[in-house]
Amino acid sequence: MKLRFTKMQGAGNDFVVIDATQTPVTLSHSQIQHIANRYLGVGCDQLLMVEATDTPGVDFRYRIFNADGGEVEQCGNGARCFVRFVVEKGLTNKHEIRVETASGLITLMLQADGQVTVNMGAPRFIPAQIPFEAAAQATTYTLPLAGETVTISAVSMGNPHAVMLVDNVHTAEVATLGPQIESHPRFPQRVNAGFMQVLNEHEINLRVYERGSGETLACGTGACAAAVSGIQLGTLQSPVKVHTRGGILTIQWAGADAPVMMTGPAEIVFDGEIDI
Numbered sequence: 001m002k003l004r005f006t007k008m009q010g011a012g013n014d015f016v017v018i019d020a021t022q023t024p025v026t027l028s029h030s031q032i033q034h035i036a037n038r039y040l041g042v043g044c045d046q047l048l049m050v051e052a053t054d055t056p057g058v059d060f061r062y063r064i065f066n067a068d069g070g071e072v073e074q075c076g077n078g079a080r081c082f083v084r085f086v087v088e089k090g091l092t093n094k095h096e097i098r099v100e101t102a103s104g105l106i107t108l109m110l111q112a113d114g115q116v117t118v119n120m121g122a123p124r125f126i127p128a129q130i131p132f133e134a135a136a137q138a139t140t141y142t143l144p145l146a147g148e149t150v151t152i153s154a155v156s157m158g159n160p161h162a163v164m165l166v167d168n169v170h171t172a173e174v175a176t177l178g179p180q181i182e183s184h185p186r187f188p189q190r191v192n193a194g195f196m197q198v199l200n201e202h203e204i205n206l207r208v209y210e211r212g213s214g215e216t217l218a219c220g221t222g223a224c225a226a227a228v229s230g231i232q233l234g235t236l237q238s239p240v241k242v243h244t245r246g247g248i249l250t251i252q253w254a255g256a257d258a259p260v261m262m263t264g265p266a267e268i269v270f271d272g273e274i275d276i
């Protein structure tokens with residue numbers, strides 16, 4: 001079967017986007033792994049499926065699959081690319097779009113300068129997916145790893161994040177600690193592992209070892225989770241500029257139940273077709 005797709009990227013986090021609004025597309029884990037493979041397929045961190053919905057007041061349904069083929073709840077950089085996709089491909093003429101994801105509704109706004117702002121909803125600290133003792137706000141936890149113990153904040157942005165403070169993000173042991181945190185027994189659903197260096201109260205450097213994809217050039221929900229945990233812990237103030245390896249994301253959060261607003265770029269790279 002030939003599958004048409006659009007390759008996109010947001011701050012270097014890259015996606016294969018499929019328009020399944022007219023005809024449903026079902027892909028197996030191994031087909032997604034093949035498409036995501038950077039040598040044998042197209043190459044991407046996540047595959048995004050754009051679907052129609054019957055839900056009143058909702059414009060689209062958006063599904064997210066990691067490079068390992070697993071479906072996940074949320075993807076911030078993907079959400080921005082999703083908006084750019086539906087507008088550029090003429091699937092809508094709205095510039096404010098309501099979308100259902102596996103973790104609920106989000107609202108997305110395409111700005112005049114091409115940047116996209118996403119209302120990601122309120123962060124959660126009660127560990128529905130994060131199996132620590134219920135916490136009313138971001139709290140730090142110690143996590144024993146092979147040979148050392150690290151301190152993390154647990155934040156859900158619909159998907160689970162463990163955020164760790166580091167002195168220098170460039171020398172942080174992302175490749176060794178990332179996989180250990182991702183599959184730590186305390187996270188039965190696995191977790192995205194963020195490494196955050198605070199530059200000043202409005203700026204951080206961030207690297208994320210993503211669940212199911214490995215380290216990416218940027219992680220949108222990871223940027224939200226890091227900013228939220230820093231604000232909760234008193235080291236950061238909104239807005240927070242997040243420097244990732246692939247670009248800059250701006251995160252705003254007024255605290256408590258206020259939604260996290262994320263702004264950043266979203267670009268189409270090319271359109272293509274692959275045999276699967």
Ligand SMILES: N[C@@H](CCC[C@H](N)C(=O)O)C(=O)O
Nearest residue numbers: 075076077159211219220221
């Ligand atoms: N790159 C994403 C997050 C994608 C999902 C994540 N790997 C997970 O498993 O939860 C983003 O920009 O948020």
